[in-house]
Amino acid sequence: MLNMGAVLVLLIGVTDGVKTFCNATQPHITTQCFGSLGGTVEVQLPAQSSQDDTYELRKNNVLIAKTALIITDTRYSFIVSTGIFTIKDVKRSDNGTYSMVIHNVGGIEIANVTWFLSIQAPVSSPHLSRVCLSRGQQRVSCSAGGDGPHYSWSLDGHPLNDTHLLSGPSTASDITLELGLLTCSVSNNTSNTAANITLSVCDVLMG
Incomplete structure (x- = not known):
């Protein structure tokens, strides 16, 4: 059983760079999000409404996180109590389509969101x-x-x-x-x- 405030992925280190934010809580659409190369991107996702809820997080339809499973990429983190998904030290390879599905204890889907993350190099001083x-x-x-x-x-x-x-x-x-x-x-x-x-x-x- 998960703690509501648990950080399911341990994020190691601090990376300097531009920080961007995207709200991807709206269902039935693909939200356009942007990340800054070398920076940090935070994506607002639906939060757990119960500690018994389970979730699956995917990138390009490949599983990158599941309830109580550590993500192999330590640049990622997901805080279930707030619904904040974070990528630090953003790379070009982070570009892609992401999705997250949440089910309640009865196996009923209660959230399903999709977002496309585009990576851009920040503009330099003109x-x-x-x-x-x-x-x-x-x-x-x-x-x-x-x-x-x-x-x-x-x-x-x-x-x-x-x-x-x-x-x-x-x-x-x-x-x-x-x-x-x-x-x-x-x-x-x-x-x-x-x-x-x-x-x-x-x-x-x-x-």
């Missing part, structure tokens, strides 16, 4: 550069590493609308405009970061 054009215009480029970076800009602390631009949409990594304190923000599904550049008057053309 690098900003500018090139002076004619008539005081400046082309600014923003680049960052990581998976699927999304770019957004602000000028003097305010969101940069397309009407302020001489070329390029406000979601591009390369835009043209004139003066001000420009901030480039970069994000993906697991992380975000930003960098600033002050756009001063361009007196000469720069290559």
